[in-house]
Amino acid sequence: MSPLATGRQQSNGKAGDNSGTDAVPQREERDYTVRAVQRVCAILNLLQESIDGVPLPVLAAETGLPKSSAFRYLWTLENHRYVERDPDTGLFRLGLGFVGMQSRHLEVLRERARPWLEHLRDEHDESANLGLLDGDRIIYLDIVESKRGVRLAAKRGDRDPLHSTALGKAIAAHMDTDRVKELLEQSGMEQRTPNTITNIDTYLDELAKVRRVGYAVDNGENELDGRCVAVPILGTRLPAAVSLSAPSARFTVQDVERAAAALQHVAEQLGTTHGSDDVPSGG
Known part of the structure; x- marks a missing residue:
């Protein structure tokens, strides 16, 4: 899964000064990243690299999330079938929503x-x-x-x-x-x-x-x-x-x-x- 790209917006420069030199167009950088979406992408990227599944502590450590926050993300994704949890091992993996x-x-x-x-x-x-x-x-x-x-x-x-x-x-x-x-x-x-x-x-x-x-x-x-x-x-x-x-x-x-x-x-x-x-x- 590709990381979320950072958006950029270019503003147009106006006419140059009285000496006739053109003004250099100004570029204004803006970050349109949605933090929650970025975290979801990080979780899904990690899960898709694993065949057997990933335990919650490892997932939290790899994504830099507190375990409680990582669990809430996983719980939400599981409700939408994008993540599933193995009841025997407790490992998380990609779910049937991606089939x-x-x-x-x-x-x-x-x-x-x-x-x-x-x-x-x-x-x-x-x-x-x-x-x-x-x-x-x-x-x-x-x-x-x-x-x-x-x-x-x-x-x-x-x-x-x-x-x-x-x-x-x-x-x-x-x-x-x-x-x-x-x-x-x-x-x-x-x-x-x-x-x-x-x-x-x-x-x-x-x-x-x-x-x-x-x-x-x-x-x-x-x-x-x-x-x-x-x-x-x-x-x-x-x-x-x-x-x-x-x-x-x-x-x-x-x-x-x-x-x-x-x-x-x-x-x-x-x-x-x-x-x-x-x-x-x-x-």
Whole structure:
């Protein structure tokens, strides 16, 4: 983020003296810096340089702010989703409010994920998906559809609820609990099928299970005859996940664990800075 520039205003000089010598134009320097904005920029600049997050004492020391003042700035930015606090470590990092501004990061992720999605599709013969949290819903950034005549697949750009999808669960499991509650209250937790979780506490219990096993499952919760398994892409600044989806009659509960292992491998590659050397050529 660029530092706030200092504004300058130039005043025009008038005619010279009686000797005919032109007067030198006068420059009047004015500082238009807004102190509060300058402090916000300093905080955001520091956070964007960190992947894991920054503790409050370090942030206060680096920006020259008292801890109480730094906390008030962070609290305000958190309310507007530009900053988030890890509930376990207490570290502050950039929040989801910047996701819509990171179009280049999204495109890079999509480009890197495409061959992996094709590999997943060919290996499992089912639809592979790349999803991102956008507001209180999941948006499909990319989809590689199964080649089978009967398949379960959304379309790129489609949006689905956070609470009823495996992609949503995988992403929400690694978010701040209060933020998850806020999103669920905002979305309303519509009952898409008889299997949909519509209670916040039950959903939070489900997220605890996701964290424990390392993957999320949608068992006919978004589409009655569908099943989906998803794994979060950690190590990026984007709330994203990859998944495999199929008709439940063909994609059995026994298939889930094998699919989850494959998705975890893909997510690990996409979550690293440069990926690995064994990126598939696609299919």
